Amino acid sequence: MRILSPKLDVPLSSPQLPSPIMFRSAQVPAGGIYPQHQHAWGEFVYSFSGIMEVKLIDRHYLAPPQYGVWLPPDVVHVGLNRLAAHHCSVYIASQACQGLPRAPCALTVSPLVRALLDHLRQSPPQPPLNSPVAESDARLLQVVVDLLGQAPCAGSYLPSSDDPALAVLLQQLQANPADNRGLPALAQAVHLTERTLMRRCQRDLGMSLNEWRQRLRVVKATALLEAGQTVETIALDLGYGSASAFIAMFKRLMDATPNEFRRGAAPGAPDRAVSKASIFS
Numbered sequence: 001m002r003i004l005s006p007k008l009d010v011p012l013s014s015p016q017l018p019s020p021i022m023f024r025s026a027q028v029p030a031g032g033i034y035p036q037h038q039h040a041w042g043e044f045v046y047s048f049s050g051i052m053e054v055k056l057i058d059r060h061y062l063a064p065p066q067y068g069v070w071l072p073p074d075v076v077h078v079g080l081n082r083l084a085a086h087h088c089s090v091y092i093a094s095q096a097c098q099g100l101p102r103a104p105c106a107l108t109v110s111p112l113v114r115a116l117l118d119h120l121r122q123s124p125p126q127p128p129l130n131s132p133v134a135e136s137d138a139r140l141l142q143v144v145v146d147l148l149g150q151a152p153c154a155g156s157y158l159p160s161s162d163d164p165a166l167a168v169l170l171q172q173l174q175a176n177p178a179d180n181r182g183l184p185a186l187a188q189a190v191h192l193t194e195r196t197l198m199r200r201c202q203r204d205l206g207m208s209l210n211e212w213r214q215r216l217r218v219v220k221a222t223a224l225l226e227a228g229q230t231v232e233t234i235a236l237d238l239g240y241g242s243a244s245a246f247i248a249m250f251k252r253l254m255d256a257t258p259n260e261f262r263r264g265a266a267p268g269a270p271d272r273a274v275s276k277a278s279i280f281s
Contacts, residue, residue: 042091061157067109172189221238
């Protein structure tokens with residue numbers, strides 16, 4: 001994979017940022033990777049389209065465009081970009097992180113925050129190298145941080161598990177999202193009772209296996225939509241008996257129909273450039 005350079009023109013070893021809050025956006029090519037790294041400031045990462053993924057030492061975050069990933073200062077992380085994407089980062093000095101979660105998580109992004117990030121993307125603050133941002137830009141960035149501090153923490157959109165049996169089952173479903181086996185057959189496949197499987201899903205995933213499977217299908221569907229496949233084809237590929245059933249599930253989870261998502265026209269959201277699943281740092 002292609003090694004990508006950090007978006008911020010500040011050495012990762014630096015103890016501080018030129019300004020308490022800074023913004024950068026980047027268009028990144030397919031097959032890129034930000035190698036494992038950490039920095040003394042926090043980072044909020046948001047993708048204007050696709051599914052975002054960030055890998056930490058002990059967990060794995062995925063988030064569709066209604067979410068961004070928050071990384072507190074000094075968190076070791078790796079970023080990937082499987083397909084071309086446009087994403088942004090808000091870098092926040094440690095002293096300005098008090099109102100944000102102390103642990104990494106996915107944060108729900110409101111339409112207002114999306115609009116502000118899109119404005120910053122189109123009219124980015126451009127201070128001289130290693131210089132503070134202008135006062136007007138600093139005020140806007142502080143509003144973004146204040147709103148992120150009020151955003152609900154959603155954990156990971158598609159959680160994983162270290163439980164040997166459950167991890168195997170999740171891997172099987174990821175490899176074949178059209179698998180429509182019911183709970184009894186899935187439990188039997190990993191030598192668990194239905195009750196035990198349900199308990200482990202709630203313990204490790206925080207949701208039922210059916211909910212997790214629907215989220216998996218959304219993750220898969222967004223990439224297929226952005227690749228230009230028809231809604232009918234995607235529905236069949238993901239195991240739905242009809243396009244209408246797939247559309248209803250997608251709209252429930254994404255607040256937009258598949259075609260609205262494809263056009264970047266989710267209600268209340270700014271226009272989004274179309275790209276596939278994006279994974280970053």
